[in-house]
Amino acid sequence: MAEIKVTPLGAGQDVGRSCILLTIGGKNIMLDCGMHMGFNDERRFPDFTYITKTEKLTDYFDCVIISHFHLDHCGGLPYMSEIIGYDGPIYMTHPTKAICPILLEDYRKIMVDRKGEKDFFTSDMIKACMKKVVTINLHQSIQVDDELEIKPYYAGHVLGAAMFHIRVGQQSVVYTGDYNMTPDRHLGAASIDKCRPDLLISESTYATTIRDSKRCRERDFLKKVHDCVDKGGKVLIPVFALGRAQELCILLETYWDRMNLKVPIYFSLGLTEKANHYYKLFITWTSQKIKETFVKRNLFEFSHIKPFDRAYIENPGPMVVFATPGMLHAGLSLQIFKKWAPVKENMIIMPGYCVAGTVGHKILNGVRKLEFENKQTLDVRLSVQYMSFSAHADAKGIMQLISHCEPRSVMLVHGEAAKMGFLQSKIQQEFGVDCTFPANGQTITIPTKHSISVDVSLSLLKREAHLASLSPPDPKKRKVLHGALLVKGNKLQLVEPSHAFRELGLEEHHLRFTCTVTVEEDGSINQTADKIYQLIRGKLKECPVQYSSDGSITVSDVLIKVSGDEDTKHILVSWSHQDEDLGSYLLQLIRTEYTQT
Structure with missing residues (x-):
């Protein structure tokens, strides 16, 4: 019996630092290589000593697959390839390759230039790492080697995000990365073939959440923003550069237009231009509506949303600011938050998930007095709102993917342990498949069963077709083929016994019943x-x-002979071992006929 082994080095009962080790059919694959936003020490990157104690990464891995450009999925890549040392292929989609180095460089600047971090990757390392990337198109099957095949599918979530179907021989795994089963204003819903893998490795960020109506959420969001600026307050919306930012920008732009509002809306300087550039470049990855309207009007060219300058932080009066990053762990969003937090008329709206350890996670959990590394304290008096515009699948979406994909077993990663446990019981109860959620460093072994492919000779199939005409086949029952199994090289063949005897140079003896x-x-x-x-x-x-x-009847190799006198008849039915089914059928037919009469 074959098996598949999975060990999370990150995202095991945790959100952040996604890094999954997969062993399938003797091949070793790394699924994502992220960093943890909640740590600023060695825990920020996956623990590669799990492998490097015994082997070099290049010798160990057959390939690395990156699902999308978020730093908790790709942030550890330059560290892994240029500092630890990996020279093998790194697979990702075209948008991911284009956007990934920009986000890595932005984060490097924050950590090294502003915070003085050491033992961090450099700009040159990011460039060297990207040279190892092999781009892959949606639905394009790539042969990594003679046995390992990978194929990406649309995941929604962010521009370029992909789920990957990984196959070695008859064993297969689907790794979702982050995905969204619901289409929105700028991206479509995730989709994948009904591929029935041995294992589905699914993110479970929102394992226990079933979101309310999207329209209700949007209405609530717009009301909160409008009420705050109407009273003279400032609204801070921490976002990542690409993804939810564009979704919420389109929403506010449309609302400001409809309501004829004049309150300024700002977006981090430079990022709007970069985002627009990549959405234009990869327009085929966006939603159907954007593709259809793009020729007449580019929805990403905003008239109400202007670039933000740091000097505006001190400006009086109401404003709405989109600032990066989304979890308040560093950068402009944290700088603005520190300035606006003490004023109770202001508001912060957190539109997505925040990793434990980040300022975003702390304020969402009710912390109203923050301490920073320089022993600075901050009283949080502004209104803290959480509105899930996250582009992750909720519990309903995860169940929907499992239902469509029909895996033989499920593994949950990228989530919180308690919530995973709840979803695990739901999956096992509804689908009757094994479901696990290993911790970081824990190895799970998935046994796999597969049939062996056998070539069947044409003459044997003709005989079976001939026998099938005796009675209609029952699709619910297995079909038994009578023949001889020949092993030739690395192939198995099912042939007529007479053919097998000829191949082996043996004399055939006939047995009759x-x-x-x-x-x-x-x-x-x-x-x-x-x-x-x-x-x-x-x-x-x-x-x-x-x-x-002479009165004898022959059907294939079955002989029927009638003898006797005027009153009593003896009907002899004789068949060879090769025509056992046909002989038995004809014998039963004659018995039934004379029993009825």
């Missing part, structure tokens, strides 16, 4: 033989039946 039915019937032997001939012809319309002058 004979049974006699005695019946009381008036008339001549020929009359009885003719009656049986007509009976067989009526039942086996597609089957050649020979009726000899």
